[in-house]
Amino acid sequence: MTRKACVHNLGCKVNAYESQAMQQLLTGAGYEIVPFAPGADVYVINTCSVTNIADRKSRQMLHKAKKMNPDAVVVAAGCYVQTGSEKLIEDGTVDLILGNNRKQNIVEALDEFYRSRTPSADIIEINRTKEYENLSINGDSDRARAFVKVQDGCNQFCTYCIIPYARGRVRSRTPEDVLEEIKVLVSAGYKEIVLTGIHLSSYGVDFADRKERLLDLIKMTAEIPGVMRIRLGSLEPGIITEQFAAELSKIPQICPHFHLSLQSGCDATLERMNRRYRTKEYAEKCEILRRYFDRPALTTDIITGFPGETEEEFEASYRFVSDIRFFETHVFPYSRRKGTKADRMDGQLPEHVKKERSNRLLKLDSERRKEYASSFIGCEAEVLIEEEVTCEGQRMLTGHSKEYLNMLIPFTKSVAPGDIVKVRALRFAQDLHCNLVGTII
Ligand code: SF4
DSSP states (O other): OEEEEEEEEEHHHHHHHHHHHHHHHHHHHHHHOEEESSSSSEEEEEOOOHHHHHHHHHHHHHHHHHHOOTTTTTEEEEHHHHHHHHHHHHHHOOOOEOTTGGGHHHHEEEHHHHOOOOOEEEOOOOGGGGOOOOOOOOOSSOOOOEEEEEOOSSOOOTTTTHHHHOOOOOEOOOOOOOOHHHHHHTTTOOOOOEEEESGGGGGGTOOOSSOOOOHHHHHHHHTTTOOOEEEEBBBGGGGGHHHHHHHHHOTTTSSSEEEEBBBBOHHHHHHHHTOOOOOHHHHHHHHHHHSSSSOOOOEEEEEHHHHHTTTTHHHHHHHHHHHHHSSEEEEEEEOOOOSGGGGSSSOOOOHHHHHHHHHHHHHHHHHHHHOOOOOOTTTEEEEEEEEEETTTTEEEEEEEEETTOEEEOOTTTOOOTTOOOEEEEEEEOOOSOOEEEEEEE
16 A cells, blocks of 8 residues: 655755655655645644744644644654754654654665554754765656755854754765756756855855865856856855856856845844854845856845844944845744844844834835846846746746746747746846846846
C-alpha cells in the first residue's frame, strides 16, 4: 500500500527549499505527496522559530496535524526543533523529531519508526557542526523561478535574532554541488535561478581549502547554458564594493534587484541591534549599485519599535528610508524572541507604538513602490511569464521583470508560462496595486 505524506512549510525561503527537498526524498521512496488536509499517513511540519509567535504557530500546526489523523505519524523538523526540543518531547504529540542538518534522513527515520513504532528525536548540536547538509531539489513543480540554497547558518549574532542558535555557524555548499543542481533545474525548464541562503554574503567564508566566494559562484552559475537570469537573495551591505558591483554588472543574466538588509535607519539603533554597518556606509553601498546598474530595484527590511527606539530614533530611521527611495520596504514590528539579547533589553515598547511606526513606514512604502514602478511606464522590460490570471475582467498572463516588477500582458496562445518576452509597460493595472500592464513588443 502506498503511504500518503504531506510536507507543510513554515517560515523562510530556505525552509521552503528544504521542504521541497524532503518532499522529493519521500516521493523517491514511494510516498504519494498529498496536500495538508485530513487523510495523510505522514505529516511533516518544517517548523520556524524566528519569533515567539513562529514557535507558537509551529506547535499549533503539529497539533493540527495530529487532529487531522490521530493515527498518522507526525514529524517535527527544522528550526523550532533546535530551539524548543524539550517542549516538543514533553508535549508528546510528535512521533519523530528531526533537527537541522538531519532532514536528509527523513526516509530512514520513517522506516525506523514503522519498524519499531517508537518515537525518536535526532537533534545535533547545531552550533558545533561544520557540515553542510546535503539536500537538493530537481524542481518538478511548475514554476519558472527556482530557489537554490547555497549556504546555511550565520556568524553575525544580531541581538534580536535566534537564527545562529537554530541554524548554527556558516556552512557553505560546494560549488560543484550547487552547479550540478542548477544544471538539473535548467534542464527541467527553469529560466531563473535565485541563489539563497541564511547569510548569503558569507558564502565560502567557511571553506578551509578553497577560495570561492559568492561572486565566484555567481560567475560559475552564469556560465551554465540555459541560465537566463540570476537573482540574489538577501545581501549584507558589507559585500557591496566598487569591485563587486563592477564585476556583477558585467554578467548579463544578473537581475538588478538587490535586497540589502537595513533593519533600522538610525545608527544608535543599529548599534543596539549589533548590525555591522552604519547608515553612511549603507547609503554609499546603494550609490555604488546605482552607479553600475540602471535604476536597480533596491529592497530592504525594517524593524520598528526595537527595544529603546525613541521617537527621535524612529524619525531618523524614517527619514533615512525615505531618502534612499527603496522600491520595496518590508516592515516588521519588533517581535520578542526568547533566548536573544534584545529580549532581555530594557525599553521594550508597547505594541501600539510598534504598530503605529510600522503603519507610517508601510504608507511610505506604498508611495515609493508606485513611484518606482511608474518610472518604467513607457519603457521596455524583459518579463519571465509565470502564470495566467484574470485581471480587469479578462484573461491575462503575468510575470516579473528583472527588477521584480509585476507585469501583466493580455493573454495570447503564443506565450506560455516559462517564456521570456519583451514588454512595453503602458500603465498601472486597475485592480492590482502597483502591477503594470504592458504589451508584447
Ligand atoms: S545577519 Fe543577523 S538577522 Fe540575519 S540571520 Fe544572521 S543574526 Fe540573524
